[in-house]
Amino acid sequence: MHIPDGYLSPATCAVLYTGAAPFWYVALRRLKRSLASRLIPLLSVFAAFSFVVMMFNLPLPGGTTGHAVGVSIAAIVLGPWASILAISIALFIQAVFFGDGGITALGANCFNMAIAGSLVAYLTYRAISGKCPIGSRRRVVAAGVAGYLSINVAALLAAVEFGIQPLLSRDASGAPLYAPYPLKIAIPAMMAGHLTVAGLAELILSAGLVAWLQRSHPSLLSATAPGAAEAGDGAGGFGWLALRPLVTGLAALMLITPLGILAVGSAWGEWSPRDLTNPAVRRQIAAVSSNQALPPRVPQGMERLSSVWTAPFPAYAPRFLRSPSFGYFLSAAFGAGLILLAAVAGNWVFARQRRSG
Amino acid sequence: MRPNRFIQGSIHGFLRVLEHALESEELARRNGLLQSLDPRVKLLGILGLIVAVAASRRLEAIGGVFAVACVLAVWSQAPLHTLATRVWAGAFAFTGAIALPALFLTPGRPIWRLPVFGWAVTAQGLRGAIYLISRVETTATLSVLLVLCTPWAHVLKALRVLRVPIVVVVVLGMTYRYILLTIATVQEMFESRRSRMVGKLEGRESRRLAVATAGVLLSKTMQLSGDVYLAMQSRGFRGEVYVLDEFEMRFRDWSWLILFFALGAAALWVGR
Numbered sequence: 001m002h003i004p005d006g007y008l009s010p011a012t013c014a015v016l017y018t019g020a021a022p023f024w025y026v027a028l029r030r031l032k033r034s035l036a037s038r039l040i041p042l043l044s045v046f047a048a049f050s051f052v053v054m055m056f057n058l059p060l061p062g063g064t065t066g067h068a069v070g071v072s073i074a075a076i077v078l079g080p081w082a083s084i085l086a087i088s089i090a091l092f093i094q095a096v097f098f099g100d101g102g103i104t105a106l107g108a109n110c111f112n113m114a115i116a117g118s119l120v121a122y123l124t125y126r127a128i129s130g131k132c133p134i135g136s137r138r139r140v141v142a143a144g145v146a147g148y149l150s151i152n153v154a155a156l157l158a159a160v161e162f163g164i165q166p167l168l169s170r171d172a173s174g175a176p177l178y179a180p181y182p183l184k185i186a187i188p189a190m191m192a193g194h195l196t197v198a199g200l201a202e203l204i205l206s207a208g209l210v211a212w213l214q215r216s217h218p219s220l221l222s223a224t225a226p227g228a229a230e231a232g233d234g235a236g237g238f239g240w241l242a243l244r245p246l247v248t249g250l251a252a253l254m255l256i257t258p259l260g261i262l263a264v265g266s267a268w269g270e271w272s273p274r275d276l277t278n279p280a281v282r283r284q285i286a287a288v289s290s291n292q293a294l295p296p297r298v299p300q301g302m303e304r305l306s307s308v309w310t311a312p313f314p315a316y317a318p319r320f321l322r323s324p325s326f327g328y329f330l331s332a333a334f335g336a337g338l339i340l341l342a343a344v345a346g347n348w349v350f351a352r353q354r355r356s357g
Numbered sequence: 358m359r360p361n362r363f364i365q366g367s368i369h370g371f372l373r374v375l376e377h378a379l380e381s382e383e384l385a386r387r388n389g390l391l392q393s394l395d396p397r398v399k400l401l402g403i404l405g406l407i408v409a410v411a412a413s414r415r416l417e418a419i420g421g422v423f424a425v426a427c428v429l430a431v432w433s434q435a436p437l438h439t440l441a442t443r444v445w446a447g448a449f450a451f452t453g454a455i456a457l458p459a460l461f462l463t464p465g466r467p468i469w470r471l472p473v474f475g476w477a478v479t480a481q482g483l484r485g486a487i488y489l490i491s492r493v494e495t496t497a498t499l500s501v502l503l504v505l506c507t508p509w510a511h512v513l514k515a516l517r518v519l520r521v522p523i524v525v526v527v528v529l530g531m532t533y534r535y536i537l538l539t540i541a542t543v544q545e546m547f548e549s550r551r552s553r554m555v556g557k558l559e560g561r562e563s564r565r566l567a568v569a570t571a572g573v574l575l576s577k578t579m580q581l582s583g584d585v586y587l588a589m590q591s592r593g594f595r596g597e598v599y600v601l602d603e604f605e606m607r608f609r610d611w612s613w614l615i616l617f618f619a620l621g622a623a624a625l626w627v628g629r
Binding site (some may be wrong): 004005006007009010013028032037038039040041042043044045046047048049051052053055056057058059061070073085089090092093095096097098099102106121163168171173174176177178179180181202208209211212213216217219220274299357 | 362363366367368371374377378404407408410411412414415443444446448451452456458459463464465476480481482483484485486489490492493495496497500501504505509512522523524525527528529531532533534535536538539540543559563564565567568569570571572574575576578579581583586589590594595609
């Protein structure tokens with residue numbers, strides 16, 4: 001994800017340097033105010049740690065290995081502003097001294113990884129962990145999700161920057177001057193590796209490090225956990241009381257599920273064999289599929305497999321109910337209930353294992 | 358996964374960085390052209406050439422700057438085989454792999470068809486791939502030359518000419534030192550683990566070891582930060598930073614600065 005020189009046009013590099021500059025300025029000002037003379041040693045040493053962590057070749061499930069950026073752990077331990085500066089410094093040294101990433105593309109790399117990555121990681125971690133105790137497993141989950149999301153947001157930004165180059169810069173013959181792939185190629189190509197290998201490496205490192213810190217140095221997690229108990233009971237689960245806002249939001253969403261009835265037609269690709277035999281629906285499907293002709297008959301495999309399993313609430317409308325709105329609401333409540341039940345059961349099994357272990 | 362591949366691979370990676378740092382320091386002490394110039398001239402001149410390459414829209418201009426970079430390397434006693442192995446081969450393999458599909462995917466005039474598959478290489482795709490590879494090779498050569506021929510501390514001090522805040526310059530200098538220290542620490546941790554290991558380390562155990570090592574490193578880092586702060590305070594540090602500015606521009610430095618800018622301007626003009 002470290003963009004080298006030559007992949008982005010000077011205009012893109014200039015825009016991203018300009019976009020990064022206010023964040024650097026604000027971060028430096030805020031940290032000077034809060035850390036005063038502690039700023040220099042803390043940033044220097046933590047940037048060195050980030051640099052070395054980026055070199056860790058993490059073994060991943062399946063036998064492959066991947067490198068993590070360590071941006072989420074920096075955001076979780078130091079907070080977003082110090083993380084922006086520490087990761088930017090590590091990226092500068094990587095680019096200038098070790099040639100990993102370009103000098104003209106440094107603004108882009110810092111914008112993607114240090115700035116967007118730190119902010120996404122911090123906000124995700126805070127949103128999921130809420131005010132649960134420092135030792136709560138929810139913090140481990142939050143760190144893993146924060147790591148996974150932050151690296152993927154950074155990769156998506158890099159892919160968009162690559163993908164817009166052919167639109168911005170071509171020579172007289174039409175040859176692309178910089179990164180040659182359009183968005184429709186750049187985004188899937190970039191995201192394939194990050195949604196799997198790199199995302200997983202970041203997830204493992206972030207979640208693993210937070211779990212390790214909970215056991216060994218919980219105080220290092222307190223900077224980004226205001227209001228949390230200093231040492232929580234790890235077996236205490238996810239802190240259901242703290243989940244109250246999420247549960248309230250879920251209930252509100254269930255209440256408005258009948259809005260789904262307002263949508264007409266089927267979702268693309270979710271057609272039933274009956275849809276494919278209805279001439280009006282066939283016309284709709286062709287219209288939304290670039291007027292590709294549909295097969296004259298229902299494909300045999302589709303017909304055979306569609307009868308293997310009959311859902312109890314087909315099309316979110318239980319057969320015993322006449323009101324479609326109430327059917328929709330009941331389906332939402334049933335689905336959410338099943339998920340919550342599975343989560344409670346999983347939590348109970350996990351807690352039991354811990355107690356017996 | 359092969360037994361201990363992760364430990365072995367990590368140790369090799371750390372050693373490569375240390376080796377790289379030592380080699381750069383040794384080259385920066387040689388008696389070459391770039392080594393003899395004021396670091397600010399090198400920084401501004403090479404940065405100017407990199408920007409010119411990034412902005413050029415013609416291959417001739419990029420090729421010209423690449424030739425200049427090679428001449429500078431020879432005059433500065435930077436071995437071309439070091440550049441070839443450390444920069445050119447790596448950049449070519451990485452960027453070449455990225456640029457290869459563009460030969461077929463870029464729409465344009467077909468100039469050749471791949472036997473068996475029948476995929477058409479387009480003129481625009483080929484040109485785009487050459488633009489990308491040549492630009493990456495040239496800019497990477499220039500930035501490596503800057504670092505190989507200038508002690509790191511001088512590169513950082515020269516950043517002041519770009520109005521980089523003094524506190525950032527100091528943090529960068531300290532970070533570099535602590536990177537080397539942290540690498541030595543983590544390398545010792547891995548070595549000690551390897552020396553006490555028999556048999557195969559499974560994937561799950563490897564992950565646990567990696568995370569625990571990163572965790573211990575993080576704790577040591579935070580402790581080190583506190584120790585460094587106390588050491589700085591004991592020497593009278595109160596938050597103000599001063600950097601000794603011993604650089605002095607001579608006639609020769611001014612001449613080379615003008616020459617660098619003239620070359621950059623020429624590349625921009627040819628490549629417009």
